[in-house]
Amino acid sequence: MNNNRHVCFVNSLRELGGAELWFVDAARGLADRGFPTSIIAQPDSALAGHARERDIPVKSIPIRFDGAPWTLSKLVRYFRQTRVTALVCNMTKDLKAAGLAGLWAGVPVRLASRESDFPLKDKLYYRWYFGHVATGVLVNSEATRRTVLDSVPWLESDRVHLLYKGIDRRRFNLATDAPSARPPVVGFVGQLIARKGLPALMKAWEFLDAADWPDPPPVLRLAGEGALDREIRTWGQSLRRPECVELVGFVDDVPTFWHGCRCAVLPSLAEGFGLAAAEASACGLPVVATRASSLPELVHHEKTGLLVPPDRPEALAAALTRLLRHPGLADDFGQAGHRFVAATYDHEHTLDQLQSLVCPEDRP
Numbered sequence: 044m045n046n047n048r049h050v051c052f053v054n055s056l057r058e059l060g061g062a063e064l065w066f067v068d069a070a071r072g073l074a075d076r077g078f079p080t081s082i083i084a085q086p087d088s089a090l091a092g093h094a095r096e097r098d099i100p101v102k103s104i105p106i107r108f109d110g111a112p113w114t115l116s117k118l119v120r121y122f123r124q125t126r127v128t129a130l131v132c133n134m135t136k137d138l139k140a141a142g143l144a145g146l147w148a149g150v151p152v153r154l155a156s157r158e159s160d161f162p163l164k165d166k167l168y169y170r171w172y173f174g175h176v177a178t179g180v181l182v183n184s185e186a187t188r189r190t191v192l193d194s195v196p197w198l199e200s201d202r203v204h205l206l207y208k209g210i211d212r213r214r215f216n217l218a219t220d221a222p223s224a225r226p227p228v229v230g231f232v233g234q235l236i237a238r239k240g241l242p243a244l245m246k247a248w249e250f251l252d253a254a255d256w257p258d259p260p261p262v263l264r265l266a267g268e269g270a271l272d273r274e275i276r277t278w279g280q281s282l283r284r285p286e287c288v289e290l291v292g293f294v295d296d297v298p299t300f301w302h303g304c305r306c307a308v309l310p311s312l313a314e315g316f317g318l319a320a321a322e323a324s325a326c327g328l329p330v331v332a333t334r335a336s337s338l339p340e341l342v343h344h345e346k347t348g349l350l351v352p353p354d355r356p357e358a359l360a361a362a363l364t365r366l367l368r369h370p371g372l373a374d375d376f377g378q379a380g381h382r383f384v385a386a387t388y389d390h391e392h393t394l395d396q397l398q399s400l401v402c403p404e405d406r407p
């Protein structure tokens with residue numbers, strides 16, 4: 044056990060999205076390698092509960108207001124008491140609180156994680172937090188890296204570290220049957236929010252709902268929670284085939300969910316890494332996604348899936364229809380996607396990279 048190391052992940056979001064799941068997986072992965080890890084999360088958040096289920100120590104410290112002295116004092120005390128040696132901060136708000144507290148507590152490694160393809164603000168206080176408080180910036184795709192570096196001239200490129208999300212292929216693997224042997228289910232995994240392109244997906248599905256299909260007709264199955272939940276339910280009931288829209292809520296066993304689908308859809312307007320697309324490909328599914336952010340890095344058009352412009356319901360409907368009506372093509376795309384993910388997004392390789400960043404003194 045590397046008792047002289049303690050890696051702490053800080054994430055103040057209450058929801059459980061791709062970034063939060065990765066924080067838990069990364070903490071668990073480093074812990075399995077002998078590194079003490081912990082997660083700082085909001086009290087009673089979904090993230091805190093999920094981390095505890097994975098036997099990761101959780102410290103509940105509310106992070107709500109920038110520079111709140113009571114928050115900073117709690118963080119400094121925790122970092123000193125548990126001898127934290129590295130921080131990974133999810134949001135800018137987390138960097139402002141935990142990063143600053145880590146600086147005061149003498150934590151040598153303080154990483155800011157950019158989980159979405161959004162620019163940094165070219166403001167003086169951002170320059171101080173990302174240029175001085177943070178010792179480095181993690182980005183999860185080439186697209187996010189370009190956006191970050193293009194947005195601020197003062198951030199040195201060698202301080203921005205590309206760290207793809209690794210896929211655990213012991214969990215996300217091929218099913219015993221091919222996608223074409225399954226019912227025509229189109230699967231979506233993610234937060235039910237507008238940024239995920241769900242308004243466009245709803246309009247696209249109306250085209251499929253109005254078309255004639257052999258029995259059984261295609262089903263849209265959505266796994267996740269979010270602000271659009273009620274709107275999607277109401278919309279689904281207005282369709283010609285309301286029984287063909289299924290909202291199954293948060294799904295913990297995502298591989299089994301994908302193994303019940305024929306193809307995956309991720310119509311996002313912006314992404315960070317696009318974890319759902321990579322996990323679906325690892326399970327051998329073809330993916331229909333948008334040409335947004337990192338998704339063209341994950342889905343190769345006409346090879347592992349189909350790419351369409353963001354917020355184009357007609358194009359999205361045409362791509363889904365093509366895969367559903369040509370199951371052999373879908374199988375070929377799915378097999379190619381599985382090979383691509385296995386070669387590119389290995390879970391252990393990602394942990395190797397993360398370990399070298401949080402423990403730079405261990406580098407050869």
